[in-house]
Amino acid sequence: MNKRHQASQPAAGPSADHFFSIPGARADNWRRLHSLARDWARGSGDAEAVREAFALLTSVEDFFAYPGRTLLAALTKRIGSGDAAGVASLAQRISEAILTRSYKEEANDWETDEAAADAPPDLGSTTMTPGRARRPYFEMLVVAPGAATRAEHMIAGLRALRRPEDAMVYEGVPVPSFEDAILAVVLNPAIAAVTLYEGFDHRTAKDVPILRSFLASAGLDAAQIAGDDLPLSLANAIKRIRPELDIYLLSDRQVEHVAGDPRAANVRRVLYSVEELLELHLCVLEGVADRFRTPFFDNLKKYAMRPISTFHALPIARGKSVFKSDWIRDMGEFYGLNIFLAESSATTGGLDSLLEPTGNIKEAQDMAARAFGADHVFFVTNGTSTSNKMVHQALIAPGDIVLLDRNCHKSHHYGLVLAGGQPLYIEAYPMTAYSMYGAVPLASIKKALLDLKAEGRLDRAKMVDLTNCTFDGHIYNTRRVMEECLAIKPDLIFLWDEAWFGFARWSPFLRPRTAMGAAEAIEAWMNDPASVEAYERQQKELGADPSAEALLQTRLIPDPRKIRLRVYQTNSTHKSMSALRQGSMLLVKDIDFASVEAQFHEAVFTHASTSPNQQIIASLDVARRQMELEGYGLVANAIQIALDIRREVNSHPVISKYFRVLGADDMVPAEYRESGFTDFFTPGTNWETQVRSMHEDEFCLDPTRMTLVCGTAGFDGTQFKKLMADAYDIQFNKTSRNSVLLQSNINNTRSDVAHLIRVLLEICGQIDRGLASGGENARKALAARVKSLMEDVPDLPNFSHFHEAFRWDAGKTTWEGDMRSAFYSAYYAEGCEYLPLDSPDVDARLEKGPEMISANFVIPYPPGFPIMVPGQVITKETIDFMRKLDVKEIHGFERAKGLKLIRPDHAKDHIRK
Missing domain, CATH: 3.90.100.10 (Orn/Lys/Arg decarboxylase, C-terminal domain)
Structure with a gap:
């Protein structure tokens, strides 16, 4: 077995990186099958190794459209007949198609060697035709009884409905059960739509103990969440995992009654299964096209192609002042013509005003609200610093008290200066050894609120303002924080600065810890009659006049009848999604927004530029499109990249002597890790431990943010950051006295990881050689340097008090x-x-x-x-x-x-x- 696969199957259960490693491991395992088959064909390998490798692959291949049943059956037949050369040839073709993703465009990739040679051109296939841009490709999950027959028949019928004028192409992934469907949407990021036929099974027939263990630990086991109506229960479960997916239900019952069931809210369309195959095909294309549409960007492209004469104060628009110049033409050649054609200060003629959007910007913001689970979204073109100040000005009046993390971004402090709010600073726990702070314990927040209450000043407490996740990756248990604070003051406003965490919406594991994810869960809880019973039961246990100490020691339940859920989330879209620099979104889920909307718009007028950059607005529109259509897979890959770095650095026999990526046990004190989780690769750590940490712990770590200790190699953070940028073209973000912060994102690849590891190994080699040649003096000098960086660190000062x-x-x-x-x-x-x-x-x-x-x-x-x-x-x-x-x-x-x-x-x- 290769190292990646060995790491994915420890005896204790699936490892913490198993889920995220499947897409990458799948390509690796196809390459491995090809290598083994090639050795077999050359006489230097054996058939048994090929059979084992193929069996490993087939455990997950049913959850992907490609290579499909035809090619898998052909491989099975060739392996069984001892056709080593045929296996090697077909495995090579499949592995290359998966690696290059050519199967999304080439119809021949789906055929056996013989069929591909004899097949006539198929104009309705995925094949590109001359002069035609590549059509986007996606996959649709089909959940049906007897997936090998009924679902395959339906998929064949849908394939026959393809037309050259279709804007997109999709393939079906047939599965026969509830559990198989859950596994498919978890494992296959290419799935963009789901069709449910009634009558499918509850449990999978596959022997997949590792995957079932994963489902159970994630709370996604069919037995835990399936209700009396299996299709509607499955639709709701799928939406919990991937809320962006379109779901269609084909029913043989009275579809009118099914469509009217409140539980069908997560179904985009209910169709009568006997007669509506064409309608389903059109619905599927329309649903994905709806997410693909970018109102502002689409109109900006049209605007750029029009012959417009500009008589406004933007000489660079249309590019004439650039391309006709003898002196700055190189700028135009560098950026290209379109960026200038798309520049304008106009807000009419197909464009819109960011300050008072009524057209395509308003529509783009509404689509972003849908995508991010908010009621409203505002695009901001001068960074999340501005987004934060907008919230403060709109909601905070002079004299209002704001509970604020002293270590938050400076925009919050300046925002309160401008608004006149009075900060009540609450301290995060210190990480003195690394010259950084963690996050603010919930007990500190509750104590501040209870102190205000004891003094009769709770009415002045307006907002709790926290950073989630922190620069260094600490994630709050946002739902618990909001619920316990609302139990003390039910109308508190929450501002969550999620500048670095916007991508988390697209991970089912991180989403519940986002502001919008937690607000959605609280809203659902409030509407459940059991919430009132839970509140009244706790009140009875606490008694009529509980002490502050008792309230501090209790996990408080708010009164759902009194809660005014008011949650604001700011995202630096440019920090984790494909948006241009300074592109930010401000997300709102505020039951009382109507009462503050006017002053909110005043805050926008105050802080937003009257000359917003059109390209930034367009990039926000496009970033939303990308995340709705492929964000799930991109985020999973970013997490896997980070886990690869953690594993390779901390387990490498040379690199680990001088460098280390800190785990949760280094970054989060034990009292805030109730699950006992320590690190992703601690022996015995499995998915159950990791998911329990995500669900229960007061703080957990964003896996994409890695604190790399460099002080043990004799480098301070600033020095190491400069070395890596100047000598090796590797850029980092934040530094501390003895560490640097690495952040993986949707832009990173495994090649980036390989380059980082090679460079770290080279630096370690230089240190080893220096110690060997320098003798005892060199060793003493390094030890003294390490001591100064790792031990002689200054205590971090807490906030004292205002004069x-x-x-x-x-x-x-x-x-x-x-x-x-x-x-x-x-x-x-x-x-x-x-x-x-x-x-x-x-x-x-x-x-x-x-x-x-x-x-x-x-x-x-x-x-x-x-x-x-x-x-x-x-x-x-x-x-x-x-x-x-x-x-x-x-x-x-x-x-x-x-x-x-x-x-x-x-x-x-x-x-x-």
């Missing part, structure tokens, strides 16, 4: 402050002073006073969060941290001038006012 001058209306036990007043008070030079960081005056002020009050934000990179905010009292912990920092980039701090402080007398004047 009393900026707590004029704050509580006694809560630490919110009027940051806006502090920020603008620093605009007056006479009210500010500077102290050099290393000045003895700083130490004297720390010891004897008066207190030092920060006049502005100070944000070192890394770690990238504000260690000082306007109005904050500066403590010894903060000064010690600043003095130990060895980073070059510190926003808000000029080393030549020193710390910018609000003068104590100026602060006292503020109190008097």
Whole structure:
């Protein structure tokens, strides 16, 4: 067995990467079959190895349209008859077609060698015709009793209905049971539609214990979720896994009654199975075409092709000023003509206004809302920093209290300065060894709310604002956070900054931890009568006047009759999907949105550019299209890429001496990992452990984000990032004192992994050679360097408190402050002073006073969060941290001038006012 397949079948059950590795392992295993068959044909192999390899393949091949039953039967026959050369030839053709994906275009790839040679041209096939662009290809799952007969007959009938004018081509994947259908949509990312015939079986006839174990651990076992109406239960189960899929039901019953069943809400169309094959074919094409359509991008392409004379303030439009120039023509040659033809400042003539969309931008946003599970979506062309500020301005009034992670992106802090909201900073748990913070424990959030309640100030708490997932990959249990907070204050607004997590919508394992996924689950729970019973049962257990300690120790259940579900999610679409830089989406699921819609639009007018980039808008439209049609497979591949990197780095005998990718046990303290999950490749870890972690743990890790420790190789994060970019053309994102952050995405390939591993091995070789040639001195120097990076790390400073001058209306036990007043008070030079960081005056002020009050934000990179905010009292912990920092980039701090402080007398004047 090859290494990949060996890793996928440990004795303890399917490994954590088994699901994500199947598409890649499938291609590998076809290549392996070809290699074994070739050896057999040459006399250096044996038939038994070929039979075993083929048996391994056939365990999942029924879930894919290609190579199909005809080719699999031909291979079976050739293996049985001992035709080694024939097996090698056909296995080579199939493996190459899968690797190159040529079967999506070439009809001959679907035929045996003999049939392909004799077959006449088929104009209705997938084959490309001269002068015609390639038609998109997808697969449709057909769930029917007797899949080998009835479903195959229906698929043949659908194939016969193909026409050259069809915009797309699809093939059918027939399966006979509920379980087989679940497995197919999980394993086959090419499936874009599902057709259900009534009468199919409940359980699969296959002996697939590994896959059934996976289904059970994921809560997708047929026995767990099947109801009395198997087709409708299956439709609902499929929507839980892949909500983007179109589902069609062919019924022999009274279709009118079936269509009127509330449980049929997830079925796109109910058809009478006896008479509607053509109608089904047209429905399937229409359904996929509906997702393929990009209203703004389609109109922009049409606009670019029109002979338009422009008399508006955008000289670059149409490209004449570029292509007729002797001096900047190279820019046009570099970017191409279309980008200039598609530029305009017009909002009419087939275009639309981003500020007040009523046409194709509005339609594109509505389609994005459908795709991402939101009620509303707003496109933003100047980044998620702007999206966050829009939410703050629209929903927060001066004096409102916002519970905020101190370590969140600076846009949230600046947003509160602009809106006048008062931040009540809550601290994330520290990861001092790696100079970074994790996420904010739920207990800290609840305590802040309960403290406000005890002081009679809970009514001023307007919003909980958190980052999900964090820069370093920490994912909240979003549903639990919102439910327990709503149990304390049922009208809280939640802003989840998911700048790095937008792709998670397209993973059934990550989706429940997104803001929109959790909101959808809470909404469904609220509509279940059992929710009221659960709430009242807990209230009875807690008693009439439970203590704050009891509430902190209890997993609180909100009153579903009082909840006002108000959830906002911001996505940096450009960070994880195919959108241009600064392309962002703002997602809304707010039961009270109608009451704030006007002020929300005012926030859009305030922050959005009146000259938005048309190409960014178009890319947001296209990014939605791609994710709806192939996001499931792309995200699964991105996760597999990350798991490959984790495994190869941490298990390599040379690389692992100097580098390591941190696991959950390094990144998440044990008290927040109730499942006991430690890492994806810890011996004994299987799907059940991993899925339980995703479902239950307070925090889990985004598998696509990998913290690579480089301090053990003697590199600080900034140094290693520069080395990799300058010498090896490998780019990273974030750094810490002793680590760099790797992020896999839908753009990465296995070739990228191979390049990374080769480079890391080369660097390790250089270290080994340096130690060997340098002797004891070299070893001592490396050890000292590693110690300074890995052990002599500064403690991370927590937020101290706001100065009393900026707590004029704050509580006694809560630490919110009027940051806006502090920020603008620093605009007056006479009210500010500077102290050099290393000045003895700083130490004297720390010891004897008066207190030092920060006049502005100070944000070192890394770690990238504000260690000082306007109005904050500066403590010894903060000064010690600043003095130990060895980073070059510190926003808000000029080393030549020193710390910018609000003068104590100026602060006292503020109190008097």
